[in-house]
Amino acid sequence: MSIATKGFSLPEILLAAIILALLAGSGFMAISSSNNHAMNACNQILEEQIAREALEVFRSIGFNRLSECHESVIAGYQLNTWQPVATFSRETGIERPAACSMFARKISMQLLEKDGINAIMLRVSVRLQKNALINGNESTFSTILVEQQ
Amino acid sequence: MVELLIATTLAMIIATAVFALHRIGARASIYSVVNLDAMAEGRKILLQIRDDLKNSCIPYRGAFAISFKDLLQIDFSKNRGLEGAEFSLLRFRYEPEFAKTALPGPEYLLRPLLNVRYRLEKADSSGLLKLIRETAPGTSQTKSRVLSDRISFFNITPVRINSSNDHENWLWNVHLHIGKTSDRTVVNAGTRSMNVFEFYDVVSSDFYTAISNHRNSPRNWHTGLRYSPE
Numbered sequence A: 001m002s003i004a005t006k007g008f009s010l011p012e013i014l015l016a017a018i019i020l021a022l023l024a025g026s027g028f029m030a031i032s033s034s035n036n037h038a039m040n041a042c043n044q045i046l047e048e049q050i051a052r053e054a055l056e057v058f059r060s061i062g063f064n065r066l067s068e069c070h071e072s073v074i075a076g077y078q079l080n081t082w083q084p085v086a087t088f089s090r091e092t093g094i095e096r097p098a099a100c101s102m103f104a105r106k107i108s109m110q111l112l113e114k115d116g117i118n119a120i121m122l123r124v125s126v127r128l129q130k131n132a133l134i135n136g137n138e139s140t141f142s143t144i145l146v147e148q149q
Numbered sequence B: 001m002v003e004l005l006i007a008t009t010l011a012m013i014i015a016t017a018v019f020a021l022h023r024i025g026a027r028a029s030i031y032s033v034v035n036l037d038a039m040a041e042g043r044k045i046l047l048q049i050r051d052d053l054k055n056s057c058i059p060y061r062g063a064f065a066i067s068f069k070d071l072l073q074i075d076f077s078k079n080r081g082l083e084g085a086e087f088s089l090l091r092f093r094y095e096p097e098f099a100k101t102a103l104p105g106p107e108y109l110l111r112p113l114l115n116v117r118y119r120l121e122k123a124d125s126s127g128l129l130k131l132i133r134e135t136a137p138g139t140s141q142t143k144s145r146v147l148s149d150r151i152s153f154f155n156i157t158p159v160r161i162n163s164s165n166d167h168e169n170w171l172w173n174v175h176l177h178i179g180k181t182s183d184r185t186v187v188n189a190g191t192r193s194m195n196v197f198e199f200y201d202v203v204s205s206d207f208y209t210a211i212s213n214h215r216n217s218p219r220n221w222h223t224g225l226r227y228s229p230e
Helices: A010-068 A098-102 B002-054 B183-189 B206-213
Strands: A103-114 A117-128 A139-146 B072-075 B086-092 B108-110 B113-122 B129-136 B143-164 B167-181 B194-203
Touching: A010 A098, A010 A103, A010 A117, A010 A139, A010 B002, A010 B143, A010 B167, A010 B194, A010 B206, A098 A103, A098 B194, B002 B086, B002 B143, B002 B167, B002 B194, B072 B143, B113 B143, B143 B194, B167 B206
Parallel strands: none
Antiparallel strands: A103 A117, A117 A139, B072 B086, B086 B113, B113 B129, B129 B143, B143 B167, B167 B194
């Protein structure tokens, strides 16, 4: 056996290194994707809590008072515009976790009428603010408040 | 010789990268599992508390003026901070119960009541607290269940919201912090590091809201389901 045939040549090693680097890169991507999924799950829970808060407050106010109200702000909640979620609301006294400040919320109301039954469709959309370090989708939650005689 | 050196260097770089990948991967996966576990636990506790508060009530004993603060009794009187704090309420159960009465007239299905008490106790192994839910249906024995043993903060505060000039709505603001202790840090640094997962919720009582929004609604509205076996 000649000396030239012993071991691997430099191009072979470089090729192997490139393949290993690609594999390592895909491993990093998988970890990063897993982290993002875990982070998204946490964000989804927060989004749900933020939306549920507004739905609960409006539900407690009830159809009758909401339908009489023609202002753009109800109980400290601005309607039809994206508003940043603060950790403390001076108007309502509601305290929220610090992470909520990463989110923005939009509340909209729509009057419905069918067969003499009146109702309000309440929609709450929550999304991460544009300056947040991570990306996320917008989530929308809704409920229907029916008029009570 | 040069080839050997290059090969060794490349092998070392690759080995370091693979080791780092393995370490980061293991840490990230543990972190994700712990995060999701805490999130699921917090969410489950909040859903339970929400269900209790949503169905909270006051027993009807003739005409009375209902006060929101009567729905939930908060007791910090043991003066040990959060440890020993108690939150007690009376709630409706979902299963209706046939009212056995000797009186003549229409018969009713009643929604029986349940005493619910949330209690904070010191957990054995850490500086965290145990959240215990105790229920006592009528005269039967009290049932107790530990919801979590890693609570770092828990409180339920009443919140008043002015929906119009002449009306105010009352709700509860629930705060729950679940702590996570890191054993690795305990070993390395001799101190305990703690990450906290914060949860919150805003809940109203259906019973109180119905009466508050509709002043003429019957106080015993929850007992109005007539039962006709025939």
